[in-house]
Amino acid sequence: MFATAIMATMTEVLERQVLEVLAEPSRRRILDLLLERDHAVGELVDALAMRQPSVSKHLKVLRSAGLVTVRPEAQRRVYCLRAAPLQELDEWLTPYRRAWAGRLDALERHLDALDALDALDQPDPLDLDPSQEDPT
Amino acid sequence: MFATAIMATMTEVLERQVLEVLAEPSRRRILDLLLERDHAVGELVDALAMRQPSVSKHLKVLRSAGLVTVRPEAQRRVYCLRAAPLQELDEWLTPYRRAWAGRLDALERHLDALDALDALDQPDPLDLDPSQEDPT
DNA sequence: CGCGAACATTCCTGTCAAGGAATATACGAA
DNA sequence: TTCGTATATTCCTTGACAGGAATGTTCGCG
Incomplete structure (x- = not known):
């Protein structure tokens, strides 16, 4: 119980406010692309003309903020917009x-x-x- | 005309997107206070429990983004919300x-x-x- | 004119985040 | 099982930014 409370606090600290996540233009562009339709990581890499690890790191931030969900399709990962936050x-x-x-x-x-x-x-x-x- | 175009581009470069300005929690708190009513700088300093130069610097950023306007009242500066952006x-x-x-x-x-x-x-x-x- | 108050600006430091390169992991196909 | 592909993670560098301290500027008052 006590450990749970500590973990909850850590979560709050580690999570960034939605506004802070959106402050980075690359992440807004990712969300704009996902608004059109779901994208695999490679598709996002192409559309954004960014290197794959950079896109992957932004996606991690977006996942942490709950702004995207991901589903595996073989070795591809398909990302979906989650607009609720x-x-x-x-x-x-x-x-x-x-x-x-x-x-x-x-x-x-x-x-x-x-x-x-x-x-x-x-x-x-x-x-x-x-x-x-x-x-x- | 050419110089004007250059200045416009420099303005775009120096100005920050509204989202980037809002990513900093202190600036959102300033806007929240100004939403209630206009504030002098000193009032913001007290309400935010921040040092005066820090508040002043945030106000400068908010001015640049067009999110506040300021009017002098003797040696005091009174800031007003400008929500349009x-x-x-x-x-x-x-x-x-x-x-x-x-x-x-x-x-x-x-x-x-x-x-x-x-x-x-x-x-x-x-x-x-x-x-x-x-x-x- | 000098002083105090209010506020803006400058210099400096520390922290954090973005991106690159390298590497690790997982999956499907042969 | 191996290999190629797709993607995540790690390490490192660099630059941007927030905040503190010091300082500069402007105004009103006596």
Whole structure:
């Protein structure tokens, strides 16, 4: 029982949050491919133009996060998307949906105020337009 | 015009994808706090129990990603949530929503098949339950 | 003008993760 | 049984990033 609790804690530590797993572009590309249809590892290697061990390691991370399942077909391993864990990301976004839907007018007013400030030729170095490079 | 194109490319390179920005838990906590209301930097420092330069650096990353805006109030800087860039994450999730809604039965059947395999006392080391630690 | 407060930036260090190369393991075919 | 194929794992290197400490910059107040 005690050992079980320890193992559970270790699992939590070793597992990465879904967002951290998705932060790596290669893994998102893998998920996008699996969204179309199941893929064997070799197919993913070809589609991603990556080396086989790299793909294999990303798949291991995705398995650990529960985002894919795998079934053996002779010596091939066929990977399948398991989208359920993405729901936690969807849930995290829920209050932000309200933020971008409900506060759009407030944001527009804020940005308009900034524009007015710019029109007065007052530089505002701290409030950067997202398309503008940070001048560091 | 040519210089503009170069600058745009540099911007793309320097900017991080929204997902990469969100992969760091401290930045998500900042956004969660700003979802409640605007905060000055010092308030974020207190709420997060982090050192001020660390918070400041995260805010810089969030500004670069366009996820926050800032307005000066004397020597204080008040940060405001700007949720719009999260829409690209929401858009990325759209086809996956269909995947977890529409394919639930297919996944259930898949998992049931795995359970049946387990019942035959055939270990399946590659298809891990998400709550189960990877035995590496 | 000097000082304190608030915050941004710089320098440095340590940790972690991605990818390459080599290697190990499992399966099917001959 | 051997061999080729497919894939997982291990070891190593490198670079990116988070956070601490120090420092710089800006503003308001007296």
